Amino acid sequence: MTQNLPLDGIKVLDLSTLLPGPLATLMLADAGADVIKLERPGAGDEMRSYEPKIGEASANYAILNRGKVAYGVDLKDPAAREHVLRLAAEADVVVEQFRPGVADRLGLGYEHVRAVRPDTIYCSISGYGADGAHAGRAGHDLNYLAESGLLGVVQDSSGSPSLPVTVIADIAGGTYPAVVNILLALRQRDRTGEGTQIQVSMTHNLQVLAYGYVATHQGGGGWPTPGAELLTGGSPRYQVYATADGRHIACAALEQKFWDRLTDLVDLPVRFRDDTGREAEATAALAERFAAETAEHWQRLFASEDVCTTVVSTWDEAVAAGLVDVDRAERVVDPGGSGAVSTLWSPIAPGLRSAAADVPYPQLADLPRDGSDPWQA
Structure with missing residues (x-):
């Protein structure tokens, strides 16, 4: 492992699943952080079940969670919750992706964690933010794009919006703002000694991608006409x-x-x-x-x-053409030894991240209760 990385010594407790949170904590791990990921007992993160698989877990799960440690924990079990809070007491950063209010009901919300770790950086990623009329609603990337107004700005010849090329809200509205704000909060803590709570709304963060539409509106130009703006079908160029x-x-x-x-x-x-x-x-x-x-x-x-x-x-x-790199020297390997694939391309500059050649994805283990250090698994 490369030493003297920017986040060496930083501990991250990841309570998230699927994509936005795990990709965020992957970037933190790439920069040297130690990440413990808590998943459902038995089956683990739903993404483990996707196809195709590398060993017992999906390729999706493998490339998003390499280098982490994963434990199966029933967060509804009061005894297990106490163990989780002990982990949180050691963690510099906690990332959760429940709907607003769920972490509080589980006894793992910001105030619960802050009680055991006053300088915690607590990052919540949600679809619509912590409050407001939409806060408690379920949703996925396509819903956030649709309700933000972005999905409808490009239409096909029949006047219908097209499916997006990838999960834009999850990554651009969730992962990246989470990483940026966590790093800023860590820097602020270095200067003040104080932690903070971060609320990341994937839908609201899509406004950054719509900067041109917002600027035009604020300048008196109205909202975009579907399929008729410079970059949405209105120009031959x-x-x-x-x-x-x-x-x-x-x-x-x-x-x-x-x-x-x-x-x-x-x-x-x-x-x-x-x-x-x-x-x-x-x-x-x-x-x-x-x-x-x-x-x-x-x-x-x-x-x-x-x-x-x-x-x-x-x-x-x-x-x-070399514009997609699928033959990287760094590989994510099945801890059971049945296969390996190249790691996901990292946006973190090479000098700021680990250059380990082979990194396993985590097998799901039981959370240690015998006094051993779970961060050293």
């Missing part, structure tokens, strides 16, 4: 176009210099260099040009040009 062989072109030639060169290369009529007021006509004309040739033709044509226009890659193509 920022569109996805079909090719003759059923592939697609991602055009993002927003700046005039890129747009001018693109129109030259595809032989678009000169009048479309100024597309103001004729956006729909220019979009139709460009769609016709792209549909006349194969993706390979356009890829060759644009290969040496700066036009911000590219073929939409398959996963195989993205891997071959």
Whole structure:
């Protein structure tokens, strides 16, 4: 293990499941923190059951929880709860992902933890925040995107929103704000000696991704018209176009210099260099040009040009181009010895994170009650 990492000596108690919290604590672990993850007795985190598997746990679980220690604990059991509070008394950071109020009812809320560790950093991740009319509702990524207004800004030809390419709210609205705020809270504690409670609302944090829409509204421009804004389908310069062989072109030639060169290369009529007021006509004309040739033709044509226009890659193509790294030296291994896969790409800079070659994902163990140190498992 690389030594002298930024979070060496920091202990994190992770009460979360599935994606947002576990990905956040993975990043903390990558930076040197010791992470104990508490899961349901027996089955553990639901993500363990997903397919495909590496040994007894899913590949999803493995790459999100490598290097952690996992214990099965019934949080509704008063005796077990006391053991959890003893863990919390040693933890610098506690991360939970229950609906608002659940941790309090379990006796593991912020005030309960603060009573045993006054300088705790307590981070709660929820769909809609700690209070308000939506706070107690169940939801998933798609619901948060839908209710934030973001899902509806791009529509297909029938006027329907499309499914998002990934779980945007979970990661951009949950994981990243949690990590940023935990690190800031640790820095603040270094200076003041005080802990803090952090509330992360995945839906509310999506406003950061909607910064342009918010700014336009605040400036008097109203809210976005679905499918009609510069980046949502209203401009020929920022569109996805079909090719003759059923592939697609991602055009993002927003700046005039890129747009001018693109129109030259595809032989678009000169009048479309100024597309103001004729956006729909220019979009139709460009769609016709792209549909006349194969993706390979356009890829060759644009290969040496700066036009911000590219073929939409398959996963195989993205891997071959080196833009998706699935053959990393660092691996997550099945502790039972039945397999290994490359670790998930980390956004943490190499000099700030562990460079261990083989790191196991955690087997689910019973929480030690014999006096042994659970952090040293």
